[in-house]
Amino acid sequence: MDREVDSQAVDIVPEAREEGDMPASRWASLRRTLRLHRRRIVLVVVGLVLLPYALIALYLIDPIRPVSTLMLRDLVLLRGYDRQWVEFDQIAPVLVQSVMMSEDGQFCIHDGVDWGQMRGVVEDALEGESTRGASTIPMQTVKNLFLWNGRSFVRKAMELPLAIAADFVWSKRRMMEIYLNVAEWGDGIYGIEAAARHHFGVSAAKLSRRQAALLAVSLPNPRERNAGKPGRGLKRLASLIERRASRSGEYITCLYD
Numbered sequence: 001m002d003r004e005v006d007s008q009a010v011d012i013v014p015e016a017r018e019e020g021d022m023p024a025s026r027w028a029s030l031r032r033t034l035r036l037h038r039r040r041i042v043l044v045v046v047g048l049v050l051l052p053y054a055l056i057a058l059y060l061i062d063p064i065r066p067v068s069t070l071m072l073r074d075l076v077l078l079r080g081y082d083r084q085w086v087e088f089d090q091i092a093p094v095l096v097q098s099v100m101m102s103e104d105g106q107f108c109i110h111d112g113v114d115w116g117q118m119r120g121v122v123e124d125a126l127e128g129e130s131t132r133g134a135s136t137i138p139m140q141t142v143k144n145l146f147l148w149n150g151r152s153f154v155r156k157a158m159e160l161p162l163a164i165a166a167d168f169v170w171s172k173r174r175m176m177e178i179y180l181n182v183a184e185w186g187d188g189i190y191g192i193e194a195a196a197r198h199h200f201g202v203s204a205a206k207l208s209r210r211q212a213a214l215l216a217v218s219l220p221n222p223r224e225r226n227a228g229k230p231g232r233g234l235k236r237l238a239s240l241i242e243r244r245a246s247r248s249g250e251y252i253t254c255l256y257d
Contacts (some may be wrong), residue, residue: 052142052145052146052162053162053165055145055146056142056162056165056166056169056170057169059145059170059174059178060169060170060174062174065085065181066145066178066181066182067083067145067182068144068145068182068184068190069144069145069146069147069148070144070149070184070190071083071182071190074188079188080188081188081189081190082188082189082190082194082198083181083182083189083190083191083193083194084191084193084194084197085181085191085193086180086181086191086192086193086203086204086205087177088173088174088176088177088180088255090203090204090205091177091180091192091204091205092204092205092206092207092212093252093256094207094208094209094212094245095180095192095196095204095207095212095215095216096176096180096252096255097212097245097246097248097251097252098209098212098213098215098216098241098242098245099137099176099179099180099212099215099216099219100137100245100248100251100252101216101241101244101245101248101251102213102216102217102219102241102244103135103136103137103140103216103219104135104136104137105244105251106136106251107136107137107172107176107251107254108172108251108252108253108254108255110136110167111164111167111168112136112138112139112163112164112165112166112167112168113136113138113139113160113163113164114134114136117134118134120134136163137175137176137179138163138164138166138167138175139159139160139163140179140183141163141166141175141178141179141182142159142162142163142166143155143159144179144182144183144184145178145182146158146162147159147162172254172255173254173255176255180192180204181193183195183219184222184223185198185199185215185218185219185222185227186198186199186222186223186226187223189222192204192215195215195227196211196215198228199211199214199215199226199227199228200227200228209242209245209246210238210242211227212245213238213239213241213242213245214227214228214230214234214235214238215227216238216241216245217234217237217238217241218230218234
């Protein structure tokens with residue numbers, strides 16, 4: 001009888017561990033490692049959060065020419081980029097006027113964030129409606145310098161205090177100078193000097209009102225909106241901004257005496 005049972009015995013195979021499972025000993029080891037390095041991890045995270053604020057103070061120094069996260073990405077990927085820094089006084093006023101009227105008409109009077117526009121965005125989101133853009137030039141500047149593209153609440157939560165800090169530390173002229181020198185105007189084209197030469201073959205100081213308007217309205221999506229080869233819709237937007245820029249005197253008092 002025993003031999004019969006033995007002949008029918010079935011080998012017991014250990015249950016296969018599901019992919020992704022980790023032995024208890026390894027979990028314990030991981031927890032110990034995290035506990036040992038917790039302080040160091042916290043310090044690294046705090047340092048990364050505070051680094052942009054230190055750079056804001058550093059960028060107050062006029063000779064320093066900041067680069068954007070997109071420029072750094074292009075360098076890491078060995079793509080290279082075209083950016084020629086130009087001082088604020090070497091940028092055609094019609095370009096500054098056009099960018100303000102297209103991107104941030106209240107630039108001279110807000111503290112980095114247009115709270116009226118932001119309140120409208122929050123209300124639209126709470127009501128389930130599609131939200132409109134409410135990014136100011138300071139918000140776009142700190143995003144370009146320190147953060148990443150894409151829509152997310154995490155990025156926006158980091159962007160708001162950075163914009164307020166930058167607006168507090170920098171003059172409006174310095175803010176606009178940095179923004180116009182780091183903004184993207186095409187694949188690998190950064191800053192207004194490179195953009196003016198790439199799209200129109202002139203320096204930033206020699207831009208016409210029409211050229212300035214086309215460059216301004218291409219900013220929200222410069223890879224699809226080609227200022228040098230505008231479609232019908234881009235031309236219509238440029239005409240609207242051109243008219244607004246011609247009447248923008250009272251809006252740019254913080255930039256020109």
